[in-house]
Amino acid sequence: MATADHQAELTRAGANINSSWSRFTYYVRRYPLGAAGALIVIAFVVIAIFAPFFATLDPTTTNARTSLAPPGGQHFLGADFMGRDMWSRIVYGARISLMVGIGSTVLGCFFGVIIGLLSGYYGGWLDLITQRFIDIMQALPLLVMALLMAASLGPSLENTIIAISIPIIPHVARVIRSNTLALREMPYVEAAKAVGMSETKIAFRHVLPNTIAPLIVLGTAQLGSAILTEASLSFLGLGVPEPHPSWGRMLSESAAEYVRTAPWLVIFPGIAISLAVFGTNLLGDAVRDILDPRQRS
Amino acid sequence: MTSTNAATAPAANPKAATPAEGALLTVQDLTTYFFTRQGLVKAVDGVSFELQRGETLAIVGESGCGKSITALSLMRLVPDPPGRILDKSRIVLDGVDVMKLDESAMRKVRGNDISMIFQEPMTSLNPVMTVGDQIAEVLLLHQGMTKAEATAKAVDMLRLVKIPTPEQRVREYPHQLSGGMRQRVMIAIAVACNPKVLIADEPTTALDVTIQAQILDLIVELQKKLGTAVILITHDLGVVAEAAQRVIVMYAGRKVEEASVEDLFGASLHPYTRGLLASIPRLDLIRGAEDTSPGRLQEIPGIVPALHDLPKGCAFAPRCTYADERCKAEYPAYEEKRPGHWAACWKSEIVAGGTNG
Amino acid sequence: MATYIIRRFFLMILTLIGMSILIFVMLRLVPGNISDILFDAAGMVNEADKARLEAELGLDKPIIVQYWTWISGLMTGDLGYAYVSEKPALDEILPRIPVTAKLALLALIFSVLIGVPLGVISAVKQDSILDYSLRVFSLSGLSLPSFWLALLILMAFVHYFGWIPIYTDKPASIWHEIGLLSIPALAVGFRASALIMRLTRSSMLEVLRQDYIRTARAKGASTASVNYNHALRNAVLPVITIIGIEAAFLIGGLIVTETVFNIPGVARFLVEAIRWRDYPIVQNLVMFIAVVTVVVNFLVDMAYVLLDPRIKYDD
Numbered sequence: 001m002a003t004a005d006h007q008a009e010l011t012r013a014g015a016n017i018n019s020s021w022s023r024f025t026y027y028v029r030r031y032p033l034g035a036a037g038a039l040i041v042i043a044f045v046v047i048a049i050f051a052p053f054f055a056t057l058d059p060t061t062t063n064a065r066t067s068l069a070p071p072g073g074q075h076f077l078g079a080d081f082m083g084r085d086m087w088s089r090i091v092y093g094a095r096i097s098l099m100v101g102i103g104s105t106v107l108g109c110f111f112g113v114i115i116g117l118l119s120g121y122y123g124g125w126l127d128l129i130t131q132r133f134i135d136i137m138q139a140l141p142l143l144v145m146a147l148l149m150a151a152s153l154g155p156s157l158e159n160t161i162i163a164i165s166i167p168i169i170p171h172v173a174r175v176i177r178s179n180t181l182a183l184r185e186m187p188y189v190e191a192a193k194a195v196g197m198s199e200t201k202i203a204f205r206h207v208l209p210n211t212i213a214p215l216i217v218l219g220t221a222q223l224g225s226a227i228l229t230e231a232s233l234s235f236l237g238l239g240v241p242e243p244h245p246s247w248g249r250m251l252s253e254s255a256a257e258y259v260r261t262a263p264w265l266v267i268f269p270g271i272a273i274s275l276a277v278f279g280t281n282l283l284g285d286a287v288r289d290i291l292d293p294r295q296r297s
Numbered sequence: 298m299t300s301t302n303a304a305t306a307p308a309a310n311p312k313a314a315t316p317a318e319g320a321l322l323t324v325q326d327l328t329t330y331f332f333t334r335q336g337l338v339k340a341v342d343g344v345s346f347e348l349q350r351g352e353t354l355a356i357v358g359e360s361g362c363g364k365s366i367t368a369l370s371l372m373r374l375v376p377d378p379p380g381r382i383l384d385k386s387r388i389v390l391d392g393v394d395v396m397k398l399d400e401s402a403m404r405k406v407r408g409n410d411i412s413m414i415f416q417e418p419m420t421s422l423n424p425v426m427t428v429g430d431q432i433a434e435v436l437l438l439h440q441g442m443t444k445a446e447a448t449a450k451a452v453d454m455l456r457l458v459k460i461p462t463p464e465q466r467v468r469e470y471p472h473q474l475s476g477g478m479r480q481r482v483m484i485a486i487a488v489a490c491n492p493k494v495l496i497a498d499e500p501t502t503a504l505d506v507t508i509q510a511q512i513l514d515l516i517v518e519l520q521k522k523l524g525t526a527v528i529l530i531t532h533d534l535g536v537v538a539e540a541a542q543r544v545i546v547m548y549a550g551r552k553v554e555e556a557s558v559e560d561l562f563g564a565s566l567h568p569y570t571r572g573l574l575a576s577i578p579r580l581d582l583i584r585g586a587e588d589t590s591p592g593r594l595q596e597i598p599g600i601v602p603a604l605h606d607l608p609k610g611c612a613f614a615p616r617c618t619y620a621d622e623r624c625k626a627e628y629p630a631y632e633e634k635r636p637g638h639w640a641a642c643w644k645s646e647i648v649a650g651g652t653n654g
Numbered sequence: 655m656a657t658y659i660i661r662r663f664f665l666m667i668l669t670l671i672g673m674s675i676l677i678f679v680m681l682r683l684v685p686g687n688i689s690d691i692l693f694d695a696a697g698m699v700n701e702a703d704k705a706r707l708e709a710e711l712g713l714d715k716p717i718i719v720q721y722w723t724w725i726s727g728l729m730t731g732d733l734g735y736a737y738v739s740e741k742p743a744l745d746e747i748l749p750r751i752p753v754t755a756k757l758a759l760l761a762l763i764f765s766v767l768i769g770v771p772l773g774v775i776s777a778v779k780q781d782s783i784l785d786y787s788l789r790v791f792s793l794s795g796l797s798l799p800s801f802w803l804a805l806l807i808l809m810a811f812v813h814y815f816g817w818i819p820i821y822t823d824k825p826a827s828i829w830h831e832i833g834l835l836s837i838p839a840l841a842v843g844f845r846a847s848a849l850i851m852r853l854t855r856s857s858m859l860e861v862l863r864q865d866y867i868r869t870a871r872a873k874g875a876s877t878a879s880v881n882y883n884h885a886l887r888n889a890v891l892p893v894i895t896i897i898g899i900e901a902a903f904l905i906g907g908l909i910v911t912e913t914v915f916n917i918p919g920v921a922r923f924l925v926e927a928i929r930w931r932d933y934p935i936v937q938n939l940v941m942f943i944a945v946v947t948v949v950v951n952f953l954v955d956m957a958y959v960l961l962d963p964r965i966k967y968d969d
Contacts, residue, residue: 033790135665136672139944143906144924148940151928152680224797231799232910236925251802259809266809270802278797285793374871401876408874415872420865424964425887435873470963486873 027290034286040279048094055088059245068262078264080250086264089245090272096246097276100157100239101227104164108226109219111165112172113211119173120180121203130173137170146229147238155241164229168222175218176211183207213291220287224280231273247273321526322348322371322411322494325387329363329370331380336605340366340380342550348494353520353527355541355558357534357573361601363550364530365416368496371395371528372413373403391493409439412487414516416499418479422471428455428482429467432489439490454485458515477508481515488519495520498530513540534573538562546570549602549612552631556638566640568648569613572597611643619644659956666952673944674728678721681933724937734934738927743934747920747942754912754919757835757842758904764836764843765850765900770893772847773854777889778881780859788851795848801910804841808914811837838915842907846900853896858889891962898951905943 028035047054057074063083071078077086119130137145149163183189184207192202233239234248242249250269258265325345331338341363348354356364369375370382373395388395390410398406412435415421423431432454433447442450448467455463458481471479480500487495497516501509517540520527529541537544537558544561546554546569554567565571576597599616602608610627614620624643631641634649642648708714715723727733733743776788861867862885870884905921912922920939927935 033786132668132672135669136676139669139673139948140940141902141905141943141947143909144940144943147909147925147928148677148680148936151931151936228797228799232801232906235799235801235910236913238925238928248799251805259805260812263809266802266805270799270805273802274794274798277799278794281793281797372872374868404874404876406874407872413872415865415869417865421869423866423870423884423888425891425962426884434870434875438874472964483869486869 031286031289033282034289037279037282037284037286040275041283044094044098044276044279047091048098051091051095055085055091057085057088059084059088059092060243061085068265070262071264077268078262080265084245086250086268089250090247090268093245093247093250093269093272094276096157096240096244097227097230097273100161100164100230101223101280103161104226104230105168105219105222107161107165108168108222109172109215112169113176113208113215115169116173116176117180117203117208117211120177121184121199121207127177130177134170134174137167138174140167142167142225143229143232146233147236150233150238155238157240157244160230160233160239163233164226167229168226171222172215172218175214179211179214180207183210217284217288217291220280220284224277224284227273227277227280319349320347321350321352321391323387323389324348324371325389327367327370327386327388328383329366329375329380329386330383333379333605338604339550339607340604341370344547344550344552346545346552346555348526348528350526351520351524352543353517353529353541355529355531355537355544356547357531357537357544358547359532359573359597359601361604362547363604364547365498367547368413368498368528368530371494371496372407372411374407405439408435408486408492409490410492411494411496412490412492413496413498414480414483414487414500417503418476418483419503421483422479424471427468427470428474432467432482432486435486435489450489451485454489455482457488457519458482458485460485476504477512480504480508480512484512484515484519488523488525491523492525494528495525496528496530499532500529501536502531502533509536516540534562546573549607550604551612551641552639553613553642554638554640556635556640560635560638564635564649566634566638566645566649567613567642568617568619568644569597571648572616611641619647658959662952662955666948669948670945673948674725674941675721677937677940677944678724681937682717682720728938728941733938736927736935737932738930738935743938746935747923747939750918750920750923753835753917754908754921756831757839757912757917757919758901758908760832760835760839761843761846761904761907762897762900764839765846765904767847768843769847769850770854770890773851773893774858774881774886774889776851776855777858777862789855792848792851792855795844795851798845799910800841800845800907801914803844804838804911804914807837807841835917838911838917841914842904842911845907846903849900849903850893850896854889854893857892858885861885861889864888891958894958894961895954898947898954901947901950905947 056076061084063079066075066079066083067081069075069079069083071086075085075087077090079085080089115130115134119127140148145167146163149166150160153159153163180203189202189206192206197205230239230246231248231251234246235252237249237252239248240246247269251266324347327341327344328339329341331340344363344367346354356367358364366375366380370386371388373382375382382396384396386396390406393406395403395406422428426434429448429451432451433442433444436442436447436450437444440447440450452463452467455466460466460478460481466474466478471482474482484500495516500516501512504512513536516527516529519525527540529536531537541558543557544555545552546561546567548569554561554565554570556565561570562574565574597616602612602615608614608625610623610625611617611620611629614624617624621644627643629641629643631639633639634645705714724734731744733747735741736743736746739746772788772792776785776792779785862881867880867884870880875884908919908921909925911917912919913925916922920942924936924939924943926932927939
């Protein structure tokens with residue numbers, strides 16, 4: 001349904017729908033920015049997975065002699081105060097960023113979907129309570145909520161993921177709820193009820209699959225913001241703790257001071273964060289355009 | 298009433314290029330193409346006609362036949378890109394070649410000399426402006442009035458289109474009015490500057506049946522009162538019979554028949570027009586529904602062809618019961634088959650001989 | 655209409671009460687009792703000291719009583735004492751608000767001044783090179799962390815001027831203050847402007863497709879008049895609603911930007927308080943932020959009702 005007019009366009013363009021290659025080239029040509037985003041994201045995922053292969057040195061090995069070494073030679077992006085290789089730290093940082101980004105997005109979406117689905121489908125007092133709860137959760141800015149969570153949970157990789165996933169839950173729940181409300185009125189749901197299917201079964205069998213498209217749209221949009229939140233939390237010293245090489249954390253340690261003395265320590269991790277988030281956002285926009293024709297401009 | 302309109306489709310006949318004396322609006326070889334991803338769409342393809350002062354000319358056809366694009370072309374409001382009115386088109390309004398005007402001069406024509414009523418009264422008014430301001434806007438643009446004068450005139454216009462308590466309504470927003478009232482406001486906007494030509498594009502289609510007649514009556518009445526010439530665009534031949542004097546039938550971007558209302562309803566010469574006429578519900582036919590098939594309400598088989606992929610010959614041939622090999626191979630000449638009655642059909646004599654329906 | 659406002663107002667109060675409970679519970683019940691943390695932080699070893707500390711902070715009382723103490727304190731302006739400075743929390747928080755408020759206002763002004771015109775241009779010139787560049791520009795605004803942008807601005811200053819604009823406690827004049835604040839405000843506002851720009855663009859595109867735009871053109875209105883008198887007036891309405899979301903965006907940006915620029919505002923103070931585990935400050939500051947966001951959203955809703963003639967809440 002959602003991609004119906006793309007099918008039509010493909011047919012009109014004379015493309016063979018069964019050929020995945022022509023389908024691929026069609027989307028690339030139709031959404032060049034999205035394709036660029038996908039390329040960036042894929043590059044980051046590959047770097048994260050094969051970090052040991054891309055890294056030239058161990059990211060945690062300190063070396064007093066190379067402290068604040070400028071880019072060039074062995075450390076081609078320079079070295080930090082502890083003499084650790086920046087390139088290798090950025091490469092391993094991709095792991096942390098993606099792990100926290102994807103982990104918290106998946107976690108947040110998972111609980112968001114369950115809450116949204118149940119409150120939208122069952123309605124009544126359950127819906128009333130969750131609605132108020134969502135209002136409350138959304139009354140706080142994302143970063144403040146994550147800060148508060150991170151502060152009370154304490155700094156660790158797992159806690160950072162949890163802290164960032166919490167503000168995502170109400171966001172997802174709200175969208176899924178409104179989707180479910182619309183789906184509940186659909187004829188095939190009525191039909192399923194008429195043949196005596198149980199409510200829970202209908203909710204998960206008929207309604208849930210139809211919320212996949214908005215969920216993918218939301219998920220890709222949230223991924224970029226989750227990566228950014230991780231960077232901000234770590235920058236403030238409340239996110240991923242040492243020795244994990246987090247991009248945000250690399251910028252935190254008296255970064256304002258390095259602005260004068262060692263600008264490469266400020267520039268490169270920032271580029272890594274911005275590029276990763278930029279790629280996710282480009283991809284997210286294209287995914288939204290493809291799956292949600294109503295929002296297409 | 299009868300025009301000496303002459304132009305052949307697809308190529309313009311140079312001899313026909315002499316406009317009749319006193320014609321208010323002369324359209325020659327109007328050609329509007331859309332350059333789309335799917336290909337060239339010939340939305341309006343060499344349409345010519347004339348409009349006399351005080352006359353109501355109807356343009357009829359199914360949706361997608363190019364009648365609305367013809368109207369937008371006359372206003373030079375075709376969205377560009379993807380649409381474009383080709384340079385060979387000529388639109389002469391009261392001696393002024395509209396196609397030659399630059400954009401700022403064209404703006405002085407729109408809403409002033411030639412104005413338009415649209416199909417959708419619910420969405421054609423700006424939701425965040427009062428009705429009065431929207432009428433006043435056109436007066437401020439063209440009549441050099443002050444704001445106070447324009448607002449006072451807006452009240453008069455609302456009264457003219459028979460909106461009750463106009464002093465109060467003038468301060469209201471579109472959402473506070475019904476569909477029929479909004480269409481009256483649209484009409485008020487359109488006639489506020491006393492235009493020479495009023496284009497009404499399906500003015501009653503979106504309205505309730507009971508309101509439709511009222512709006513149509515209002516247009517007819519205003520036309521008599523103001524002496525405006527009207528181009529009435531519709532798919533409803535019932536509306537044509539009630540309001541127009543002359544009819545142009547369009548199919549797939551081209552003119553296929555033109556005649557006075559009496560001639561067209563009496564003896565149409567194009568099978569497409571016959572098809573349209575057969576699809577009007579008529580009470581006498583419905584009552585005698587057990588009659589044999591020619592009396593039955595009929596619909597034209599098939600669909601309007603895609604405008605980017607027209608057949609080589611007559612565009613109607615695939616749906617036409619009279620069509621033969623020639624129809625499929627060669628586009629029929631647009632000829633004056635009877636005095637004042639033009640058609641583009643190889644089989645018009647056979648069509649004329651057949652029963653209507 | 656009146657019923658709508660009253661209902662909306664009560665919902666707001668309800669949200670704030672829920673918020674206060676959430677903040678309270680999050681800070682008390684999660685692992686790591688405050689007194690334990692303070693106890694360790696203070697380097698105390700004596701169990702008696704710990705009990706005394708708990709009594710001093712009222713932590714030995716039942717949780718409900720503790721909550722009530724806090725809330726009734728909030729009502730009377732008694733926010734308790736900061737752990738670190740041992741001064742009344744109110745005296746710590748209040749003086750830090752004006753600078754943050756100025757910064758936020760300036761950032762909001764920047765974001766609107768950049769976002770709305772660029773969004774309009776992008777929509778009017780849809781699918782042109784300009785539109786593509788502006789879209790990439792706005793997307794980059796959403797992708798750059800504002801603290802990094804702030805650091806880059808600092809870097810540019812160091813490189814080109816050799817000095818860093820530091821916010822001093824006593825700016826010489828109002829213009830001096832605006833000058834000092836506008837640099838961090840730009841860092842925060844750029845990100846927020848990206849959001850506004852994207853929304854303005856899509857809202858404007860939606861409006862430009864509407865039938866009443868064609869009507870305006872058929873009246874003979876100029877392109878500029880159609881775009882600004884007719885389209886923009888409709889397109890800004892949804893943009894106004896986003897100012898509520900903007901408030902949240904701005905606060906997030908302020909937290910990191912105040913840290914980078916060393917601005918003595920509440921946003922940076924929150925981070926410091928969290929680091930020091932100064933819970934009276936954290937609890938009250940977070941509540942303050944919640945009140946600001948909720949009230950801003952309430953006011954935005956009210957403004958929307960006033961500005962859009964179509965909306966009438968008579969339920």
